[in-house]
Amino acid sequence: MTDKTGCVWLIGAGCGSADLITVRGLKLLRQCDVVVYDDLIDSALLAEAPRQAKRVYMGKRCGKHSAPQEEISRVLVEEAQAGHKVARLKGGDPFVFGRGGAEALALRDAGIPYEEVPGISSAIAIPAAAGIPVTHRGVSRSLHIITGHTAAGGLPEGAEHLAALEGTLVFLMGLSHLEKIAGSLLEAGKSPDTPAAVISGGNAAHPAAVRATLGTIAQRAREADVRPPAVIVVGGTAAMDLSGTVEKPLVGVRVGLTGTDEMAARLRGVLEPLGARTWHVERAVVEELPTETGLEALLQDRLWLVFTSANGVETFFRGLRRERVDLRRLVRCKFGVIGAATGAALERHGILPDLCPSAYTSESLAAALTERVSPEEDVVLLRSREGTMQLPALLRQHGIPVRDVHIYTVRTDTETAETAKEALETLDYLAFSSAGGVERYFAAHGAVPEGTVCVCIGSVTAAALRVRYQKPFLTASSISAEGMAETIQAHRNLHGGKM
Numbered sequence: 107m108t109d110k111t112g113c114v115w116l117i118g119a120g121c122g123s124a125d126l127i128t129v130r131g132l133k134l135l136r137q138c139d140v141v142v143y144d145d146l147i148d149s150a151l152l153a154e155a156p157r158q159a160k161r162v163y164m165g166k167r168c169g170k171h172s173a174p175q176e177e178i179s180r181v182l183v184e185e186a187q188a189g190h191k192v193a194r195l196k197g198g199d200p201f202v203f204g205r206g207g208a209e210a211l212a213l214r215d216a217g218i219p220y221e222e223v224p225g226i227s228s229a230i231a232i233p234a235a236a237g238i239p240v241t242h243r244g245v246s247r248s249l250h251i252i253t254g255h256t257a258a259g260g261l262p263e264g265a266e267h268l269a270a271l272e273g274t275l276v277f278l279m280g281l282s283h284l285e286k287i288a289g290s291l292l293e294a295g296k297s298p299d300t301p302a303a304v305i306s307g308g309n310a311a312h313p314a315a316v317r318a319t320l321g322t323i324a325q326r327a328r329e330a331d332v333r334p335p336a337v338i339v340v341g342g343t344a345a346m347d348l349s350g351t352v353e354k355p356l357v358g359v360r361v362g363l364t365g366t367d368e369m370a371a372r373l374r375g376v377l378e379p380l381g382a383r384t385w386h387v388e389r390a391v392v393e394e395l396p397t398e399t400g401l402e403a404l405l406q407d408r409l410w411l412v413f414t415s416a417n418g419v420e421t422f423f424r425g426l427r428r429e430r431v432d433l434r435r436l437v438r439c440k441f442g443v444i445g446a447a448t449g450a451a452l453e454r455h456g457i458l459p460d461l462c463p464s465a466y467t468s469e470s471l472a473a474a475l476t477e478r479v480s481p482e483e484d485v486v487l488l489r490s491r492e493g494t495m496q497l498p499a500l501l502r503q504h505g506i507p508v509r510d511v512h513i514y515t516v517r518t519d520t521e522t523a524e525t526a527k528e529a530l531e532t533l534d535y536l537a538f539s540s541a542g543g544v545e546r547y548f549a550a551h552g553a554v555p556e557g558t559v560c561v562c563i564g565s566v567t568a569a570a571l572r573v574r575y576q577k578p579f580l581t582a583s584s585i586s587a588e589g590m591a592e593t594i595q596a597h598r599n600l601h602g603g604k605m
Contacts, residue, residue: 112139112186114213116206118199118225119143121232122308123378124150131223138193140185142178146197146309146335149386149522150374153367155193160185163521175205179212186218197308199227203253203278227251228308229276232337236305236315237349240274245342248273254280254287254338269294274341281306281336285324291340296320301345306336311528317344354381355595362526362536362558364388364543366516368416372447372587373537380595385529387536388547389522392417392514394425395491401425404511405435410475410485412442414468414497415540416451418488419443421514423455440483444471445585466585467565472500479506491515492542494566516542523550531555535594539563539587541570548574559597559605561590578605 115134120126127135132154135141141155144165152161162181164173185192200206200222213220229251233240240249250268254277268275269291280287284304292298298321305315312333318326320340327336359382363370370386377384397404401422413419426433436457443449443459445466452459461478463470479485484507487498491512498510530551536558538544544567554560560579562568568581580597582589 110189112190112192113219114182114186114192114194115221115223116194116200116209117223119147119151119195119197120226121198121228124148126226135193137191139190141193141195142181143195147195148309175208179209182209183216183218199225202227202229228337229278232305232307233339235307237347238303238339239343239348242343246274251276253278254283269296274343277338280338281334284327284338288320288324291320300340301342303339303344304332304336306332310335311532357381360532360534362387362533364547365539366390366392366417369539376587376591385526386522387526387530388550389519390516391519392516394421394514395512397511400429402429402431404486407438408483410440410442410479410483412485412487413448414444414489416448417514419448419451422488442475468497472497475501476504486511488513518546518550533558535559535561537561537590538567538571541567544570544574561593563590
C-alpha cells in the first residue's frame with residue numbers, strides 16, 4: 107500500500123458496440139492504470155485503455171460462475187490503495203441492476219474516492235436495437251424496469267400491481283424465469299393478448315428477437331432457442347418495429363477478428379459501418395524486445411531502415427523516445443515500408459517513406475530495395491521475431507548486406523481468447539490479417555468452427571492458413587482492411603455467406 111490513494115471510476119460501457127460508451131467514460135478509460143472488466147464488454151474497449159494498463163478479467167469463463175461481488179470489490183479497493191486509477195468497466199449502466207451501488211458502498215467504506223459514469227442501459231438499448239421503443243406517444247407513457255432474477259423465479263414481492271400498469275414493462279436477467287413471469291402477470295389480470303418480446307442482443311453470442319403475445323411468449327422463446335442474456339418486454343410497444351432504414355449490406359453478419367488492436371480497429375472501421383458485428387477472437391499483444399546494443403547504435407550513415415508492419419514502426423519510435431535519441435540522428439537514413447498502412451504509421455512520426463512497393467509483399471519489397479540500395483548502403487530490417495526469413499533471404503541472394511533486428515514479439519492475450527469462445531461458434535467469417543495470426547489462432551482455439559468462412563489479407567497469410575486448414579477460403583482483393591471488407595461483402599452478395 108502506498109501513501110497515495112488512487113481512485114475508481116465506475117464506468118457504464120453501454121450496451122452493444124464499443125462506440126456506445128459515453129465520451130466521458132472513454133476519456134477516463136484512456137487515463138486508467140488498471141481496467142477491471144467482465145462479460146458483455148465489447149473487447150474493442152480494452153484496446154482504448156493505455157498499452158501499459160493492467161487488465162483484470164472478473165467475468166465468467168469456461169462454465170464457471172462470475173467472480174463473487176465481494177471479490178470484485180476487494181480488487182477495486184486494493185488496486186486503488188496501491189495508488190492506481192482504476193476503470194471499472196461494466197456493461198450497460200452501473201446503477202441499473204449492475205451492482206454499481208454495492209461497489210460504490212464498498213469503496214466509500216474503504217475511504218476510496220470514486221465516481222459513477224452512467225452508460226446506456228440494456229433495458230433501453232436492446233429493445234431499441236430490435237426496433238422497439240420503450241415509450242411511444244399514444245401507446246406507452248411510462249417505463250418500468252424490473253429484475254427477473256429473484257429467488258422465487260416469478261415477479262418480485264408486491265409486483266402483481268405491475269399487471270395493472272398501462273406502460274412498458276422491461277425485465278432484465280429473467281429469461282430462465284420467463285414462463286413464471288408471464289404466468290404471474292396473467293394471474294394478476296394482464297391480458298394474454300398483450301404484446302410481448304424477448305430479445306438477446308448487444309454483445310450476446312446468440313442474438314435473437316422473438317415477438318409474440320404474453321400468453322405465447324414463453325413457448326415461442328423456447329422454440330427459437332433464445333439464450334441468455336436476454337431482455338423481456340411486455341406492453342403495446344413490443345408489437346412495434348421501428349428498426350433503422352439506413353442501408354447496411356452486412357447487417358446480421360458476424361466477423362471474428364485476429365491480430366493486434368490496431369489491425370482490429372482498422373477492420374472494425376470498415377466492417378461496422380456496413381452493419382457487421384465484430385469480435386476480437388485472437389488479440390495479439392505486441393511486446394518490445396531489447397536489442398543487444400540499443401537502437402541508437404544501429405543508426406549510422408548510408409543506411410536503409412526497413413519496416414514490414416506498423417507495429418515495427420511504433421515499437422521503433424517508442425524505443426527511440428525511451429533511449430532519448432535525438433531524431434536528427436535519422437537525417438541520413440532512408441526508409442522503406444512494405445505497404446500503405448506501414449507507410450501511414452511512419453508518416454504519423456513526420457517521415458515520408460523513400461520506398462513503398464506497388465504490391466504489398468516481401469517479394470515486391472525485396473525487388474524494390476534491390477533496385478534502390480547502393481553498394482555502400484546497408485539494410486536494417488526492424489521487425490517481429492516471428493517474421494519469416496523470406497525477405498532477408500531474398501535480399502542476401504542479391505548481395506545486399508542485411509541486419510535482421512527483432513525489435514518486438516507478439517503473443518496471444520489468453521483472456522480475450524477465453525472470453526471469445528462462445529461467440530466463436532456463431533461467426534460467419536473469420537479474418538486473418540497475418541501469417542502469425544493464423545498460427546496464434548490455431549494455438550489458442552484449435553480449429554475453425556463449422557460453417558465459418560475464413561478470409562486472408564494476402565498470399566503469405568493464405569499460404570500459412572493452407573497448411574492448417576484444408577477447406578476453401580477467401581483471399582482479399584487487396585492487402586488491406588478495405589480489401590478484406592470488400593471481399594466479405596462480395597462473397598455475401600454472391601453466395602449468402604456459404605463457400
